[in-house]
Each structure stands twice: as structure tokens, then as C-alpha cells.
Amino acid sequence: MFGAFRITSPLNGGLLWKTPWRLSKFQKYRQRQRLRAVDSVVATVDRALAKKGDTVESLERWKAEMPTEQEMLPKDKYTIFARYEKRYRKSIHKLPKWTRVSQRLNPPGY
């Protein structure tokens, strides 16, 4: 029970840990930068392998399935599908390790 998600009760003398339900504009800016960084890594690897005439299955799958930062809707950049939430969406910062994990796709129609 360590870290930002410690269960403490203010009534019992514990501390209050609060996070906002949505991202700030600076967090959104950084999220866009991170998405672009991943896109540039993928592009670099793709370019380097193409010069040798090689390719990798994981690279081809990423290019086929995943949208780039430009192609993504803001809704997909800053929120994720959540089956138990009202309207089936919640903010992406609630996803553990969200700054170090690629989460770009959500079920169609949600």
C-alpha cells in the first residue's frame, strides 16, 4: 500500500489523495509529444530497415493497425474505453503506466 493510490481515510486521520478526473492542457500537450515520439521511433526503424530491404512482423503490424498521432481523435488520445463507466469512457491517466504504454485503439463505436 504505497504510492499515489494508498487507501487512506481522512475521517480516521489519514491523508487525502486527489487527482482530477480529466487531463490539464499541459498533460495533453505532453501526451501528444509522447505519441509523436513513438511515431518517430517507428518511422526511424522502418526507414533503416527499408534501406536494407528488410522488415519485421511487429513493425508491419504496427503500421497496419495503429493510427499516428495526426490520425487520432482527441477522444482517443486523452480517454480510454471503460466498460463500467457511464458513457463507457474514462480519462487515460487512470491507466497504470499510461506514459510508458501505447494505448491508441478502442472498441469501434465507443
Add this chain to the structure above:
Amino acid sequence: MSWFRITLQRSAIGLPQRTRGVLMALGLRRRTQTVFHPVSPQFAGMIMKVKELVKVEEVDQPLTAAQLREERRPDPGFYLEKAARREGGPLAGATEPEGSVRL
């Protein structure tokens, strides 16, 4: 023969053992460490596994550890007009070519 210059930008603390294994396979032990690997499907696949943590550049020649350290060395801010005579040899970076202007 081109090389990947791979730098670890984000740490793997709290990430699964598999991801940490990939970083160890690449030789990345600590943040902002840089390694060089030849361009091949094997290393490309490893980079794809940790692409959120890593910064990649394509270069012609790999650098040695000494060269990487030299890259980080800042400008000394001085130069010696006349180095004192010493047994070991001239001080590295102290001597300037004749007629050069240091701004």
C-alpha cells in the same frame, strides 16, 4: 553498414519482467544510457518492444564509450597559451593551433 543509436529515455521501473529483459538484451541498464546495435530485424524487433521508453537514431558509425564521454564533456572555458613542461605529455585540449581566435 548502418547502426541504431538507442538511448533509454524512460525507466522500466514498474514494468513487466519481459520488458526489462528486452532492455537488458539491448544492454540498457540505466536511464540516458546509449548503446549501438547494427540495423537488423532482430534489433528492430527489440526496439519495437520498448519503443515507448527509447529514443532511436540511425547512424553510420558506432561510438565507443570514450567517444560518448567526449560528447558530453563541456567546453573548458579556457585555453593555455603556453603549457608548463611536464613528464606525461601536453594537457589534452590545452594547446591551440597558431593564429586561431577563441571567441
